Amino acid sequence: MKLTTKLxxxxxxxxxxxxxxxxxxxxxxxxxxxxxxxxxYQVIYHDQxxxxxxxxxxxxxxxxxxxxxxxxxxxxxxxVIEWRRLGYSLAxxxxxxxxxxxxxxxxxxxxxxxxxxxxxxxxxxxPNGYLIGSVxxxxxxxxxxxxxxxxxxxxxAYSGTYQVQVTNKTSSGYYQDIVGAATLNCWGRDRPDSxxxxxxxxxxxxxxxxxxxSCGDTGGCNNNEPDMPPHxxxxxxxxx
Amino acid sequence: MRLYESLKxxxxxxxALLLLTAVTSGTLIWHSTADSKEDKRxxxxxxxxxxxxxxxxxxxxxxxxxxxxxxxxxxxxxxxxEFIDARSGLKMSNETRERLTxxxxxxxxxxxxxxxxxxxxxxxxxxxxxxxxxLTDQEVEQAADAYSTxxxxxxxxxxxxxxxxxxxxxxxQVKAAREWSRRGDAALRVAVRPMMKEEVDARISxxxxxxxxxxxxxxxxxxxxxQAVVIGYSVASDDPLADSRNEFAEQKRRxxxxxxxxxxxxxxxxxxxxxxxxxxxxFSFSSPVNLIFNRAAVDKIVNHGKGGQTAK
Numbered sequence: 001m002k003l004t005t006k007l008x009x010x011x012x013x014x015x016x017x018x019x020x021x022x023x024x025x026x027x028x029x030x031x032x033x034x035x036x037x038x039x040x041y042q043v044i045y046h047d048q049x050x051x052x053x054x055x056x057x058x059x060x061x062x063x064x065x066x067x068x069x070x071x072x073x074x075x076x077x078x079x080v081i082e083w084r085r086l087g088y089s090l091a092x093x094x095x096x097x098x099x100x101x102x103x104x105x106x107x108x109x110x111x112x113x114x115x116x117x118x119x120x121x122x123x124x125x126x127p128n129g130y131l132i133g134s135v136x137x138x139x140x141x142x143x144x145x146x147x148x149x150x151x152x153x154x155x156x157a158y159s160g161t162y163q164v165q166v167t168n169k170t171s172s173g174y175y176q177d178i179v180g181a182a183t184l185n186c187w188g189r190d191r192p193d194s195x196x197x198x199x200x201x202x203x204x205x206x207x208x209x210x211x212x213x214s215c216g217d218t219g220g221c222n223n224n225e226p227d228m229p230p231h232x233x234x235x236x237x238x239x240x
Numbered sequence: 241m242r243l244y245e246s247l248k249x250x251x252x253x254x255x256a257l258l259l260l261t262a263v264t265s266g267t268l269i270w271h272s273t274a275d276s277k278e279d280k281r282x283x284x285x286x287x288x289x290x291x292x293x294x295x296x297x298x299x300x301x302x303x304x305x306x307x308x309x310x311x312x313x314x315x316x317x318x319x320x321x322e323f324i325d326a327r328s329g330l331k332m333s334n335e336t337r338e339r340l341t342x343x344x345x346x347x348x349x350x351x352x353x354x355x356x357x358x359x360x361x362x363x364x365x366x367x368x369x370x371x372x373x374x375l376t377d378q379e380v381e382q383a384a385d386a387y388s389t390x391x392x393x394x395x396x397x398x399x400x401x402x403x404x405x406x407x408x409x410x411x412x413q414v415k416a417a418r419e420w421s422r423r424g425d426a427a428l429r430v431a432v433r434p435m436m437k438e439e440v441d442a443r444i445s446x447x448x449x450x451x452x453x454x455x456x457x458x459x460x461x462x463x464x465x466x467q468a469v470v471i472g473y474s475v476a477s478d479d480p481l482a483d484s485r486n487e488f489a490e491q492k493r494r495x496x497x498x499x500x501x502x503x504x505x506x507x508x509x510x511x512x513x514x515x516x517x518x519x520x521x522x523f524s525f526s527s528p529v530n531l532i533f534n535r536a537a538v539d540k541i542v543n544h545g546k547g548g549q550t551a552k
Contacts, residue, residue, distance in 0.1 A: 030403055036285040037480065038292060040498055053391070054498050058398030058525060060480055061442030062286050067400040069393070083498075129496030130503040165497065202503060239333040240535045 031076035032067040035059070044079045044174065047071040081174045088112050088180035092164050096185040102154045105138070108147045108166055112179050115140035118169035120179070122149040127160035137166070158191040286449075292482035293450040297323065299484065303454040303467060306348050313348070314341045320466055324473050326485040328519025328529055336538055343465035343542045354462035355544050357444055363468070363544060364436045364475060367537045369428050372414065373421035379531055380414045386520050386528035390499075390509050398478045398525035402435065439475045447471075447481075468541045476533040478525050479518040488516065492523045 035041060035057035043053045049072035057066060070076055090110035097103055113120055120140060124132040133152020140147045147166060162184040168177040191200045194207050201207035300323045304316040317340045321332035332340075346352040355363070375383070384407050387394045393404035405413070420428045444463075447455040455467065463471065474481050483491065492515065496506070517524035 030400075032401070035399070036281065037289045038285070038482070054500070055400075056398065056495075056498075056524070058478055058480070059401075059442065060439055060474065060478075061446050062282065062289055064399050064442075065401050067395075067403060069391075069404065123497075123500070125497050126503070128503070129493035130506060131497070131500050132502070134500075163497070202507075239331045240336060240530075240533060240538055 029070045030067050032065045033080050035066050036063050040083045042081050043068045045071045081176050085178045090180045090182035092182035092184045099186050099188040102151050105150050108182050113140050113144045113147045114168045121167045121175045123165045125163040159187045290450040295484045297481040298451050313344045317341045339542050347464045355468050356462040361437045361440045363540050365433045368432050369421050372417050383528040384410050386526050443471050477518040477527050477529040
């Protein structure tokens, strides 16, 4: 073998060895990535078949790893992005909205809103943290202090304090930097409790029957727990 | 002329050498930059994790000091019991509190030694292997339900680091493990111990650095029975013991926001979610902690010096 061929082979081996240390792994249809305690990650699949997933880094230590399923082709061809929470306080104008006549757009003021790599994403969450709608900002000021975004369809939203969260697109091409959230007080459409049993219709399996609320899933540690909607019950577990 | 010929012959070799040097240097620079970035990142994570632990277990549990009165020790045990209850719904009985108080006093007075990290790993391994042997089919189903992720997979760790499998696979594996354990097959113990070691070591390491006043002696001298119970709960529930209970409601809302689900999408998952972050249906991570971390487990910890007999 010629010297040059040997050297090129060596170079190739070096590169393979280096690359091998950087990636995650796969085995049995499972992929994994290193993560840091308390951080959140989003796994984005590229196979047009698997859904994106979010993960928190759970570890008894400082760092660990999290696993996620391989894509529909059995490969780990995914992009893992780490969400960065910048934690800035933002304010919305108008600060409130009548749900029967919502404004077409809101203006968010604060800092660090950035349109360099694409307009930021603006998500509207209800008072319990459920997503109401997600829109793309229409403009961001050059100094990152003002953003304008449309208001999503609020026809199924109820009165309460909403969170309007702004996320910047980064050089990776993904929405990764969560700038912060503004509050938006909405009124004009109270959450209905048709049967008056204390549980709102959208959390009551029997919204028109005051005698029943639970979907029949008793579960739990014992059978004498109160009949509550699944997402609100307080577990009563045995003593140890 | 001869020199020119020599250079001409050597040119491919020189090019390759130059290429190798460039690649190696580039790789070294890249690695060094990446390493320093990672180091900075690791230091930040460490700092944050220390703060979160101090806000959680550090401020909500008061571990007894050597010269504490029995009343102070009792208050310490009660604070740990309330801490575990607030996070997972597991309630400590008065009888267990009394036995733990006694064990803590004995450990403080040096009558019964602290529990070494190795011994603790052995105890937890035994707790798991013994519990697996006595699981009923119904309890295996309950465990599968509790460990079920929103995607319908089963994972016994929040990070899914030990993998995520289907419900049928999980039930099959646990039942097979149960048979091994009942037969006294050492294979289960051999498989479980390294996992327990990894979990215990990680917790001891973080706790001793975050809360040196309480856990500073853990690596060298071991932990007290109450500390062992808290670590046992942490391993069983995968609760990192971080963050204060005042933050749970906000965390639950933030978790929902991170999932990006609408109310109807969340509802279609048909998941029960409690108001506590850990334990059965915990909003951060759900586990059948009540099946694993029971009275027999605590007995093994409290009676570690007596072979871990169950209290009558």
